[in-house]
Amino acid sequence: MSQFIDLHIQSGDVVLDAGLTPTYLTDREVIAQDIVHAILDTGLAHLLVSDRGTGITADTQIKIKLLVEDDVRIMPGTVRVEQPSQGQWWVYADTIDFGPISSQIASTASGAS
Template identity: 35%
Template sequence: MINTHVDLNIVDGDFVFNPSLSVEKLSAAKVIGQDVKHRILESGLLVKLVKQRNRNGIAPVLTDLELEVEQDDRLKPGTILITYNSDNTLSIEAETKQYGLMKWAGA
Protein backbone atom coordinates (compact mmCIF):
# COMPACT_ATOMS: atom_id res chain seq x y z
CA MET A 1 0.00 0.00 0.00
CA ILE A 2 1.29 3.45 -0.91
CA ASN A 3 1.34 5.78 2.07
CA THR A 4 -0.49 8.90 0.94
CA HIS A 5 -0.45 10.56 4.35
CA VAL A 6 2.89 12.14 5.29
CA ASP A 7 3.48 15.29 7.35
CA LEU A 8 6.06 16.97 9.55
CA ASN A 9 5.82 16.21 13.28
CA ILE A 10 4.75 19.28 15.26
CA VAL A 11 4.52 19.31 19.07
CA ASP A 12 3.55 22.40 21.06
CA GLY A 13 3.72 24.51 17.90
CA ASP A 14 7.30 23.56 17.04
CA PHE A 15 8.96 21.00 14.79
CA VAL A 16 10.33 17.82 16.36
CA PHE A 17 13.85 16.95 15.24
CA ASN A 18 15.45 13.51 15.10
CA PRO A 19 19.04 12.86 16.30
CA SER A 20 20.45 13.91 12.91
CA LEU A 21 18.62 17.26 13.27
CA SER A 22 16.19 16.58 10.44
CA VAL A 23 12.53 17.28 11.02
CA GLU A 24 10.72 14.10 12.04
CA LYS A 25 7.99 12.95 9.73
CA LEU A 26 4.68 11.35 10.60
CA SER A 27 2.87 8.91 8.37
CA ALA A 28 -0.43 7.08 8.07
CA ALA A 29 -2.89 7.48 10.94
CA LYS A 30 -0.53 9.68 12.97
CA VAL A 31 -0.92 12.38 10.32
CA ILE A 32 -4.69 12.26 10.71
CA GLY A 33 -4.34 12.43 14.49
CA GLN A 34 -2.11 15.50 14.27
CA ASP A 35 -4.52 17.16 11.84
CA VAL A 36 -7.47 16.44 14.15
CA LYS A 37 -5.59 18.00 17.05
CA HIS A 38 -4.80 21.11 15.02
CA ARG A 39 -8.40 21.34 13.76
CA ILE A 40 -9.64 21.31 17.37
CA LEU A 41 -7.10 23.90 18.51
CA GLU A 42 -7.86 26.21 15.59
CA SER A 43 -11.65 25.89 15.96
CA GLY A 44 -11.72 28.17 19.01
CA LEU A 45 -14.16 25.81 20.72
CA LEU A 46 -11.77 24.85 23.52
CA VAL A 47 -12.18 28.32 25.02
CA LYS A 48 -15.83 27.44 25.70
CA LEU A 49 -14.72 24.46 27.81
CA VAL A 50 -12.57 26.59 30.11
CA LYS A 51 -15.53 28.33 31.73
CA GLN A 52 -17.76 25.25 31.98
CA ARG A 53 -18.15 23.63 35.37
CA ASN A 54 -20.96 21.13 34.82
CA ARG A 55 -21.70 18.31 32.38
CA ASN A 56 -24.76 20.11 31.00
CA GLY A 57 -22.54 22.95 29.75
CA ILE A 58 -19.75 20.67 28.53
CA ALA A 59 -21.89 18.28 26.45
CA PRO A 60 -22.93 20.83 23.76
CA VAL A 61 -19.32 21.95 23.30
CA LEU A 62 -18.21 18.33 22.85
CA THR A 63 -20.94 17.90 20.23
CA ASP A 64 -19.67 21.01 18.42
CA LEU A 65 -16.13 19.60 18.55
CA GLU A 66 -17.31 16.26 17.15
CA LEU A 67 -19.04 18.06 14.28
CA GLU A 68 -15.88 20.05 13.60
CA VAL A 69 -13.69 16.92 13.56
CA GLU A 70 -16.22 15.11 11.37
CA GLN A 71 -15.44 17.54 8.55
CA ASP A 72 -12.18 15.66 7.94
CA ASP A 73 -13.01 13.47 4.94
CA ARG A 74 -10.47 10.83 6.02
CA LEU A 75 -12.78 9.91 8.92
CA LYS A 76 -16.00 7.93 8.66
CA PRO A 77 -18.95 10.20 9.47
CA GLY A 78 -20.80 9.35 12.67
CA THR A 79 -17.88 7.50 14.27
CA ILE A 80 -16.28 10.43 16.13
CA LEU A 81 -16.57 10.36 19.92
CA ILE A 82 -14.93 13.03 22.07
CA THR A 83 -14.84 12.47 25.83
CA TYR A 84 -14.03 15.08 28.48
CA ASN A 85 -11.87 13.31 31.07
CA SER A 86 -11.72 13.94 34.82
CA ASP A 87 -8.19 15.37 34.40
CA ASN A 88 -9.60 18.08 32.05
CA THR A 89 -8.19 16.48 28.91
CA LEU A 90 -10.02 15.18 25.85
CA SER A 91 -9.99 11.65 24.48
CA ILE A 92 -10.95 11.22 20.85
CA GLU A 93 -12.05 8.06 19.12
CA ALA A 94 -12.80 7.87 15.41
CA GLU A 95 -12.95 5.37 12.59
CA THR A 96 -10.63 6.29 9.73
CA LYS A 97 -11.42 5.22 6.18
CA GLN A 98 -7.96 3.72 5.63
CA TYR A 99 -6.53 2.75 9.00
CA GLY A 100 -9.48 1.57 11.12
CA LEU A 101 -10.33 2.69 14.65
CA MET A 102 -7.99 5.30 16.11
CA LYS A 103 -7.82 6.63 19.66
CA TRP A 104 -6.06 9.76 20.83
CA ALA A 105 -5.84 10.45 24.58
CA GLY A 106 -4.85 13.51 26.50
CA ALA A 107 -5.50 15.96 23.71
Protein backbone atom coordinates in the same frame (compact mmCIF):
# COMPACT_ATOMS: atom_id res chain seq x y z
CA MET B 1 3.73 3.70 0.30
CA SER B 2 2.04 6.29 2.48
CA GLN B 3 -0.95 8.24 1.26
CA PHE B 4 -0.45 11.14 3.71
CA ILE B 5 2.86 12.55 4.99
CA ASP B 6 3.32 15.60 7.22
CA LEU B 7 5.79 17.12 9.64
CA HIS B 8 5.35 15.95 13.22
CA ILE B 9 4.25 18.96 15.27
CA GLN B 10 4.05 18.83 19.05
CA SER B 11 3.21 21.77 21.31
CA GLY B 12 3.50 24.08 18.29
CA ASP B 13 7.03 22.99 17.38
CA VAL B 14 8.46 20.65 14.77
CA VAL B 15 9.71 17.45 16.43
CA LEU B 16 13.36 16.74 15.66
CA ASP B 17 15.19 13.43 15.80
CA ALA B 18 18.60 12.89 17.46
CA GLY B 19 20.34 14.36 14.40
CA LEU B 20 18.13 17.49 14.57
CA THR B 21 16.28 16.46 11.44
CA PRO B 22 12.51 17.04 11.35
CA THR B 23 10.45 13.91 11.89
CA TYR B 24 7.41 12.98 9.84
CA LEU B 25 4.08 11.32 10.42
CA THR B 26 2.21 9.15 7.94
CA ASP B 27 -1.38 8.19 7.23
CA ARG B 28 -3.29 7.55 10.47
CA GLU B 29 -0.98 9.74 12.55
CA VAL B 30 -1.33 12.61 10.04
CA ILE B 31 -5.11 12.43 10.29
CA ALA B 32 -4.99 12.44 14.09
CA GLN B 33 -2.62 15.43 14.11
CA ASP B 34 -4.78 17.31 11.59
CA ILE B 35 -7.86 16.77 13.72
CA VAL B 36 -6.17 18.05 16.88
CA HIS B 37 -4.92 21.13 15.04
CA ALA B 38 -8.40 21.80 13.65
CA ILE B 39 -9.89 21.57 17.15
CA LEU B 40 -7.21 23.87 18.56
CA ASP B 41 -7.63 26.37 15.71
CA THR B 42 -11.36 26.70 16.41
CA GLY B 43 -10.81 27.32 20.13
CA LEU B 44 -13.04 24.38 21.08
CA ALA B 45 -10.33 22.70 23.18
CA HIS B 46 -10.06 25.84 25.29
CA LEU B 47 -13.82 25.80 25.88
CA LEU B 48 -13.66 22.22 27.15
CA VAL B 49 -10.89 22.96 29.61
CA SER B 50 -12.30 26.27 30.82
CA ASP B 51 -15.87 25.02 31.40
CA ARG B 52 -16.56 24.51 35.07
CA GLY B 53 -20.10 23.16 35.03
CA THR B 54 -21.68 25.95 33.02
CA GLY B 55 -23.25 23.57 30.50
CA ILE B 56 -20.94 24.56 27.68
CA THR B 57 -19.22 21.17 27.71
CA ALA B 58 -22.02 19.16 26.05
CA ASP B 59 -22.43 21.74 23.28
CA THR B 60 -18.67 21.90 22.76
CA GLN B 61 -18.44 18.11 22.49
CA ILE B 62 -21.12 18.15 19.78
CA LYS B 63 -19.26 20.90 17.90
CA ILE B 64 -16.05 18.88 18.08
CA LYS B 65 -17.81 15.73 16.82
CA LEU B 66 -19.27 17.65 13.88
CA LEU B 67 -15.90 19.25 13.09
CA VAL B 68 -14.12 15.89 13.11
CA GLU B 69 -16.84 14.22 11.04
CA ASP B 70 -16.40 16.95 8.40
CA ASP B 71 -12.98 15.44 7.62
CA VAL B 72 -13.52 13.21 4.58
CA ARG B 73 -10.98 10.73 5.95
CA ILE B 74 -13.18 9.98 9.01
CA MET B 75 -15.98 7.42 9.00
CA PRO B 76 -19.20 9.24 9.93
CA GLY B 77 -20.79 8.20 13.21
CA THR B 78 -17.57 6.96 14.81
CA VAL B 79 -16.41 10.11 16.60
CA ARG B 80 -16.38 10.16 20.41
CA VAL B 81 -15.14 12.87 22.76
CA GLU B 82 -14.35 11.66 26.26
CA GLN B 83 -12.93 12.98 29.51
CA PRO B 84 -11.10 10.07 31.19
CA SER B 85 -9.97 12.29 34.06
CA GLN B 86 -10.50 15.86 35.20
CA GLY B 87 -9.15 18.31 32.61
CA GLN B 88 -8.10 15.68 30.08
CA TRP B 89 -10.07 15.34 26.87
CA TRP B 90 -9.59 12.79 24.10
CA VAL B 91 -11.14 12.37 20.68
CA TYR B 92 -11.63 8.91 19.17
CA ALA B 93 -12.71 8.10 15.62
CA ASP B 94 -12.32 5.54 12.87
CA THR B 95 -10.61 6.55 9.67
CA ILE B 96 -11.95 5.20 6.41
CA ASP B 97 -8.64 3.72 5.23
CA PHE B 98 -6.39 3.38 8.29
CA GLY B 99 -8.45 2.20 11.26
CA PRO B 100 -9.03 3.86 14.63
CA ILE B 101 -7.32 7.00 15.89
CA SER B 102 -7.22 8.64 19.28
CA SER B 103 -5.65 11.91 20.34
CA GLN B 104 -5.53 14.01 23.44
CA ILE B 105 -7.12 17.32 22.55
CA ALA B 106 -6.85 19.18 25.84
CA SER B 107 -5.25 18.92 29.22
CA THR B 108 -5.18 21.51 31.94
CA ALA B 109 -1.70 20.34 32.94
CA SER B 110 0.14 20.11 29.64
CA GLY B 111 -1.92 21.57 26.82
CA ALA B 112 -2.92 19.63 23.73
CA SER B 113 -0.72 16.96 22.22
